[in-house]
Amino acid sequence: MSEEKANSKKELSQEQQVELLSLLKDRFESNQHRHKDIEWKNVQKKLEANPEKLWSLHEMERTGGEPDIVAYDAKSDEYIFYDCSKESPKGRRSVCYDRKALDSRKKHKPENSAIDMATDMGIELLSEEEYRLLQRQENIDMKTSSWILTPSKIRDLGGALFCDRRYDTVFVYHNGAESYYGARGFRGSLRV
Template sequence: MTKSTKKELAPDQSQELLMVLQTRFEKNKNRHENLEWTTIQTKLEINPEKLWSLNEMENTGGEPDVVSHDKKTDEFLFYDCATESPQGRRSYCYDQEALESRKKFKPENNALDVAAAMGISLLTEAEYKELQQLGNFDTKTSSWIKTPAAIRKLGGTLFCDFRYNTVFVYHNGADSYYAARGFRGVLRV
């Protein structure tokens, strides 16, 4: 008998997560004005793999919440809305190439592979700035963001944080990692 690789939650786990997400949705109306939970829940129920990804976001401390609706694609966008970079996704370098390049003190994993395994993508710079319009995030931590290929080709990567009432975008070597740097993700449903 082969083991199923289908990424799906058990029915009781799905219901529990939907309750957590609905409570967060109702508590943070400023993040998604003019959106209705019932429409979002229906979409989640017919896309169990997306619910599985949201559970991964939740289990790693991301506190996912709906932040917008893309009318062109009819997709709801969930971002990690934890106040600080998700605790369960810190101390990773940027990507596999960076991980392999480290000779000593390699981190456990890398942000891009962890995100892909979760079924999410790192926030872009624009998405990160959009998130910061909804509150103050990463005031003590920082988060890797999706880095343009031209920068990554030269060995660099980008990360952001929020200090002095300003969103800062910085650069670092892709193989660097810090206890206070993680990554925030986006999931399109």
């Protein structure tokens, strides 16, 4: 595949850009508690200057993540988007943790892995700290769970971590990295 063809795949049409920016602006304005002291016009300027990031946000939206800004990093001058959907994004469920886990399954393989999907989308899985930050802003994953970035020490032993909220408490659990469930997906982050 030529480089030009590969790049065109990760760009939105003008119409898609306008539609996505409008959707993101509406979500931004409806959820001010997530991003106090941030002005939309500055965010929009950054997004318009970074079409590949806009494409990643489109992928987050397309798969059910409902991305929104949760923080601003003044040091790097970046806005930080997380998937803010109430439950783990529908279009990213029934996936094991990573490629190694996917390749290790002999039967009943899932279609993809969380790490591979995130990489393809140009986003990162939330860390435990990021997941807890989001849970302080919203009650999420009340019926589902989400894979999170797993420390290499745990992953090297075959495990992976996931989180959810039950009994008004955020729990971090472990599972074999090759496992997958219809109610487990992953949440991502994107810096713009």
